Amino acid sequence: MTRFGFIERRTRRDINLMPLQTGGTLTPEARRALVEWGDGYSVCDFCPGTLDDIKSPPIDEFVHEALPKFLDMDHARLTGGAREGKFAVMHALGERGGWIVVDENAHYSTFVAAERAGLEVQVAERTPYPEYRITPEAYERAIEQGTERFGRPPVLGLLTYPDGNYGNLPDAASIGRVLHEHDVPYLVNGAYAIGRMPFSGKKLGADFVVGSGHKSMASAGPIGVLGVSDEYAPIVLRKSKRFPIKEVEALGCTARGVVAMTLIASFPHVVERTTPERWEREVQNAQWFSERLEELGMVQVGDRPHMHDLVFFITEPLYEISKRTKKGGYFLYREMKKRGIHGIKPGLTRHFKLSTYGVEREKLKMVVDAFREIIEKYS
Ligand SMILES: *Cc1c(COP(=O)(O)O)cnc(C)c1O
DSSP states (O other): OTTOSOOOOTTTTSEEOOHHHHTTOOOHHHHHHHHHTOSTTGGGTTOOSSGGGOOSSSHHHIIIIIHHHHHTSSEEEEESSHHHHHHHHHHHHOOTTOEEEEETTOOHHHHHHHHHTTOEEEEEOBOOTTTOOBOHHHHHHHHHHHHHHHSSOOSEEEEESSOTTTOOOOOHHHHHHHHHHTTOOEEEEOTTTBTTBOOOHHHHTOSEEEEEHHHHSSOOSSOEEEEEOTTTHHHHTOBOSSSTTSBTTTTBOSSOSHHHHHHHHHHHHHHHHTSHHHHHHHHHHHHHHHHHHHHTTOEEESSSSOOSSEEEEEOHHHHHHHHHSTTTTHHHHHHHHHTTEEOSOTTOOSEEEEEOTTOOHHHHHHHHHHHHHHHHHHO
8 A cells, every 4th residue: 555645746847748738737826726625525615505606615706707708608617527518518419319510630538428428420521631620611511411321410510629639720610600500509629728728609609618627727627617608508507307406417516626626716817828918929939839840850730820839740850760779769758858848658759749838938949959959869
């Protein structure tokens, strides 16, 4: 049993470029909240029976006022994560033999959520390498093909905005228009958008939006946010017959503890960091970083110019080295680790994705220098 008990996290002080982690780093306020509210069910001292009606701490005001305004949606709820939000919507709208349209760049959890909800999937295909863009025309085709294949219209259209591989930001408003022309409700998966960049569900025409607290809202997790329009609230936020204050898709209550409090603790910071000016700086940093890596022989895949901090590279020069060294693919991970840089998966050299979110230019320079040094050392 000596392996258990308090365990130090050794990567915590490294420069971190891991896409999953850059937007989920806690603020000092959230780190304090973690200890203050760490006890089980700590938010439930004064619970009137539903998590999002708790007045002290002010979860009620957060969920019913601050969050809908932040998402620019009529209603909001806390969920267990982006995937739980997607599942809740799919489950509520689903019907036997039903199907949904999903972009080809969608996260695996979209497909798994559909599977759990008993729904088939028709994919809206991306354009070829190297851009992998998702277009309104692809949705048009997928609706047509799916309707032929399954003999009925889809119950939902989902767009990943941006996707978690290439960081591509599709024309979400136009895709929403295509779906609505076919009377298909529209879910925008903003796991990599909400909490990082300016976001308005209404401007995108979304009936539902989902976000991830631990990925993009400087929160501990698992926790997510769900935005719902007035039109679909009676379906997705419906109450239990037997327990009339409990919502069915939430199984009564979702993030009932410290995770909600870290989300709330970081919220003022998250509001401030999602202004257009702040996001513009993040995009500039990502583009600067991408240009430097291309100078070293890497190739950036996806949107050009790139409009998001998540960037995918094909890294042939590093792959060439891996074929020549005894350590193989692990040489890169070790070299980066020596320099206190974290975020490239151990063993990967042929391609990888990185995120520059919240990493200052000074530190990005250190990363670029590290790549240059490593390439020189092994050539
Ligand atoms: C990370 C990610 C998810 C999963 O988010 P959770 O909050 O962990 O469920 C879903 N979709 C995309 C595009 C992601 O990148």
